[in-house]
Amino acid sequence: MQPVLLKPDIYWVGAVDYNLRNFHHYSRSPLGSTYNAYLVRDEKTVLFDTVSAHYYDELVEHISAVVEPCKIDYIVCNHLEQDHSGALPRIVELCRPEKIFVSPLGQKSITGIFNTEGWPIEVVKDGDRLNIGRRNITFLETRMLHWPDSMVSYLEEDKVLISNDIFGQNVATSRRFVDEYDRSLLLRAMKDYYYNIVLPYSPMTLKALDRIASLGLQFDVIAPDHGLIFRTQEDIDFVIRSYREFAEQKPKLQAVIAYDTMWSATERMACAVGDGLDDEGVPYLLIDMQHNHYSAVMNALADSGALILGSSTRNNMPMVNMVALMAHVKGLKPQNLVGASFGAYGWSGEAPKMMAEELKAMKVDVVGEPLKVAFAPKADDLAKARALGAEVGRALKEKIKNFQ
Numbered sequence: 001m002q003p004v005l006l007k008p009d010i011y012w013v014g015a016v017d018y019n020l021r022n023f024h025h026y027s028r029s030p031l032g033s034t035y036n037a038y039l040v041r042d043e044k045t046v047l048f049d050t051v052s053a054h055y056y057d058e059l060v061e062h063i064s065a066v067v068e069p070c071k072i073d074y075i076v077c078n079h080l081e082q083d084h085s086g087a088l089p090r091i092v093e094l095c096r097p098e099k100i101f102v103s104p105l106g107q108k109s110i111t112g113i114f115n116t117e118g119w120p121i122e123v124v125k126d127g128d129r130l131n132i133g134r135r136n137i138t139f140l141e142t143r144m145l146h147w148p149d150s151m152v153s154y155l156e157e158d159k160v161l162i163s164n165d166i167f168g169q170n171v172a173t174s175r176r177f178v179d180e181y182d183r184s185l186l187l188r189a190m191k192d193y194y195y196n197i198v199l200p201y202s203p204m205t206l207k208a209l210d211r212i213a214s215l216g217l218q219f220d221v222i223a224p225d226h227g228l229i230f231r232t233q234e235d236i237d238f239v240i241r242s243y244r245e246f247a248e249q250k251p252k253l254q255a256v257i258a259y260d261t262m263w264s265a266t267e268r269m270a271c272a273v274g275d276g277l278d279d280e281g282v283p284y285l286l287i288d289m290q291h292n293h294y295s296a297v298m299n300a301l302a303d304s305g306a307l308i309l310g311s312s313t314r315n316n317m318p319m320v321n322m323v324a325l326m327a328h329v330k331g332l333k334p335q336n337l338v339g340a341s342f343g344a345y346g347w348s349g350e351a352p353k354m355m356a357e358e359l360k361a362m363k364v365d366v367v368g369e370p371l372k373v374a375f376a377p378k379a380d381d382l383a384k385a386r387a388l389g390a391e392v393g394r395a396l397k398e399k400i401k402n403f404q
Contacts, residue, residue, distance in 0.1 A: 013062035015055035032172025043133025053086030078164040080109035106149035168226030191302035251305025259310030260319035265344030276389020289321035
């Protein structure tokens with residue numbers, strides 16, 4: 001690939017990872033991803049972020065097609081996670097920059113991750129401005145979106161926001177811009193990224209969006225550190241509006257039934273719960289945790305308002321895949337959900353109660369009592385499961401009314 005021009009003297013010089021499937025080792029990325037770095041040529045030449053260490057050569061190749069790397073004056077590290085800073089030590093050695101700009105908490109990150117002895121690190125605070133010639137850069141801290149060190153860089157004259165992980169998506173393609181890509185696929189990738197990574201920081205997302213509005217910032221380009229770049233007003237409005245919707249987490253008319261089964265008994269109950277939801281006109285998704293990664297459940301919750309968990313009992317606990325799912329969901333702190341639990345057992349049957357307790361700990365509005373069935377479910381057991389699904393469906397519709 002070649003560098004890609006965003007605006008005069010502003011280039012994408014990052015790398016595309018077509019083979020990435022396990023993003024940060026906790027979220028699936030079936031479309032791969034990109035590590036976006038940006039180069040701005042002015043009286044001072046500035047590199048914004050780098051790439052994963054494995055893609056150092058691509059970064060240098062792209063930079064070299066625009067300018068000799070030794071002519072880079074400044075490096076701005078908006079975020080120090082290693083997918084954006086892995087190549088930084090070699091880039092510093094190659095370029096010998098005059099200054100490396102980081103946020104106040106970025107200083108802690110950069111010195112904690114790397115041996116920075118002799119590096120010309122300079123801390124910039126929220127609202128600080130840097131003149132590089134014809135351009136001024138404003139730095140805005142965005143703590144916990146999604147690291148404590150996170151900040152964004154705004155090129156004032158060009159109206160370009162370099163937004164680090166905010167507005168990112170895991171998409172690997174030779175195309176660089178949103179308007180060149182399928183909108184429905186993009187939205188799916190945006191939801192997957194937000195709900196598996198950014199979701200627990202939704203209050204900070206809303207605060208950041210409100211601040212952007214209050215500052216009256218205008219954007220011609222929003223350039224995130226992962227995925228595609230937004231360069232039309234329609235697409236910029238779309239991503240800002242979408243992020244507000246994601247962060248508000250209003251419940252939607254769909255339920256997710258995530259289950260793990262040993263000898264199909266719990267699976268039969270899951271199907272009956274689905275029938276009950278269907279009776280109430282509530283669409284649902286069945287997700288078998290033996291065949292799906294736990295991040296798939298969060299992907300589905302982006303369009304849902306109910307989470308129903310089912311598991312067989314093994315060694316007095318839910319199945320291992322269900323335990324992993326609950327840990328993943330709990331850490332992401334989804335809001336405004338209703339839920340329920342169920343499961344079949346052969347010996348002791350603790351799983352449904354334990355799952356209900358975990359749902360309550362997640363502040364999910366749990367409907368009904370945990371439903372457990374010994375061995376194979378009989379007709380009356382399946383009727384109870386169906387009734388539980390219908391009860392969840394009614395509760396979800398009532399919750400949605402409260403948000404209208």
